[in-house]
Amino acid sequence: MYFLNQERSKAKIIVPSVLQAESLVTKPIPRSQRLSDDVKSYFPHLSHAEVVELAQGGKSAGGPLNVGVVFSGGQAPGGHNVIAGLFDALKRLHKDSRLIGFLGGPAGIINNIHRELNHQDVDRVRNQGGFDLIGSGRTKIEKPEDFEKAKKSCLELHLDGLVIVGGDDSNTNAALLAEYFLANGCSTSVVGVPKTIDGDLKSEMIEASFGFDTAAKTFATSIGALLRDALSAKKYTFFIKLMGRTASHLTLECALETHPNMAIIGEEAAASGKTLGEIVDEIVQLVAKRSQLGKDYGAILIPEGLIEFIPEFRELIDELNLQMADEASHEQILERLSHRAKSLFLALPSPMQQQLLEERDPHGNVQVSKIETERLLIELVGRKLEEKKARGDFKGKFAPVPLFFGYEGRSCLPSCFDANYCYALGMTAASLLREKRTGYIACIRNLASPPSEWQAFGVPLPSLITLEMRKGKRKPVIKKALVDLSGQPFLFFKERRSHWATEDDYHYPGPIQFYGPEEIVNETTLTLKLELAKEPRYVM
Structure with a gap:
């Protein structure tokens, strides 16, 4: 029997020429923007x-490196290839270099739970x-004793470096850990890697976080199939x-790929x-207008964090987050x-009231x-x-079907x-x-x-950091990159959405392509194409 995952394990990776x-050597590029005094203080x-910038040069000779790696936060497709690239590069630098995986996320660093990774593992x-080689977790290294235990683990393992693969909060942790090590006599360098399917870890330098491409294509595949179903059965409205x-x-990316009747940003x-x-009211108007056209069907895309924007x-939510930070009872909170x-709150259905008061996430916030x-x-x-x-x-029919796409896009084949x-x-x-660079995030452009x-x-990780309220206190965090309403991806969508609302200009991306012409299988998201294209109108 043919198994795609077995075939994928042998697939050749295209490595950038540099x-x-x-x-390789690292060449400094002076930046014009400087840190605020508040951020500098941390x-x-x-x-x-x-x-x-990495460039060819320097000497290839050097001693072996001992490096630790940890997955932090939720899964994102491709994480194992971060380990593979790290492992191969370390072995190329010196055959006796070692890669040690901390198990179960940052808790593995704190408690020094680890295993050395070999060729067979990788x-x-x-x-x-998935992240199943070493697992992941959402433990935060935030208490003084956590930082000290992390330092102790790195010293006991004689680590030259620690790679933290994670999102905005995890890479904030990487910056704080790098600073702590420098201030407390630990020579372990700390480097972050940008990971999140949400796509919100990006900046002027960081064009994309890994996992976003795969997750968007996975969701778009299913959305396309649902649009085909809607057009075939002509009786369901998918939310x-x-x-x-x-x-x-x-x-936004899934809307660009599939052209639903509505996408709320x-x-x-x-x-x-x-x-x-x-x-x-906007959704009601859409349903009614389509019904007048004889179209009692359709699809509406809803972002997970929508209610936070209302x-x-x-x-x-802000008030709940503030009150819940004090460990108050539900009665006291209300x-x-x-x-x-x-x-x-009282006007909401009982199930939603309960959802708003359920267990908080690791950052002390409502689990949206x-x-x-x-x-x-x-x-x-x-x-x-x-x-x-x-x-x-209104004389039409309304047969809504609720769906949530999320976890299926986090651990699939990248x-x-x-x-x-x-x-x-x-x-x-x-x-x-x-090169003994510490407090950095790896970046491919x-x-x-x-x-x-x-x-x-x-x-430098501090260049991404700002101060935000967390658990009632101002803390350093990497600011989430939201959809830019003046950016080309949103403007492209805005220009076309009224046409998509009524004309059923549905697109069906189909499954992710792993084999075929390189320009097709290596194609990236429309979001990235539009952001980087010199002539964005001709991307699609």
Whole structure:
């Protein structure tokens, strides 16, 4: 029997030309933007670091390196290729270099639970999904004793470097850990790798986080199939919620790939101050207009974090986060809410009330992913349509189907783009460690070009950091990159969405392509193409 995952494990990775050099050096690139005094106060030892570019040069000889690696946070396709690229690059630097995997996420660093990875371990997971080689976790290294235990683990293992593969919070942790090590006599260098399917870890230098490409294509495959079903059966309206804890990047990308009848972009809703009622009215108008055209079917994409962008919900969640940080009981929390927030809370269906008060995430916030926004919208839209029907203003049928796409996109086989991208990130991390660069994040640029033309950089982590309220206190964090409403991906979508609303200009991307012409299998997201294209109108 043919198994695709077995075939993928043997697939050849395309390595950027610069990373194929026998030896590499890091060349500083002076940056014009300097850190604020507030951020500097947290990173006195790292605050003067410059962006560096990897280039051919230097000496290939050198002693073996001992490097630790950890997966932090949720899974994202391609993580195993970060390990593969890191492992191969370390062995190329010196055959006796060692790669040690910390098990179960950051808790593995704190408790020094680890295993050394060998050729067989790494070969087994090349081009494979998941994080199962060493596991992951959401433990935060935040207490003084956690930092001291992490330092002790690195010293006991004689680590020259530690690679932290994670999202914005995990890479914030990497920056804090690098600063702590420098301040407390630990020579272990710390390098981060940008990981999140949400696509919200990006900056002027970081073009994309790994995993976004695969997750978007996985979700778009299913959305395309549902659109075909809607057009075939002509009786269902799919309300599809898409993962993305805060930002709407996945919803926007999937809309660009599939052309649904509506895609709600949370950032746009926030910018225009839309209320929940106004969003419901827009959906009602769409359903009614399509019904007049004889189309009692369709599809609506909803970002996971939508309710955080709705003003009255944002106020409610902020107040809940603040009160829950004090470990108050549910009764105490409700009593402390403002009148407006409490009124909204009590007006919600009981299941949603419970969801808002459920166990917090590791950062002390409401778990937005557990709030069934798609079902709430269905209920509210249904009520409005019943009212219209009673008045004789709506004579169609409304058969809604709620769906949530999320976990199936986190551990699947990585696309060729993510497989190549992650391998290059691992190799870049190894080169940064060889050069004793600490407090950096590995960065690959020129991603809309063929992989052979990609460029490798190291970006100082503090340059990505700002101060935000967490658990009632201002703390350093990497700011999430939200959808840019003046950026080409959103403008491209905005220009076409009214046509998609009624004309059923559905696109069916089909499964992820792993084999075929390189320009097809290595093709990246439309978001990245539009952001980097010189003539964005001709991307599609």
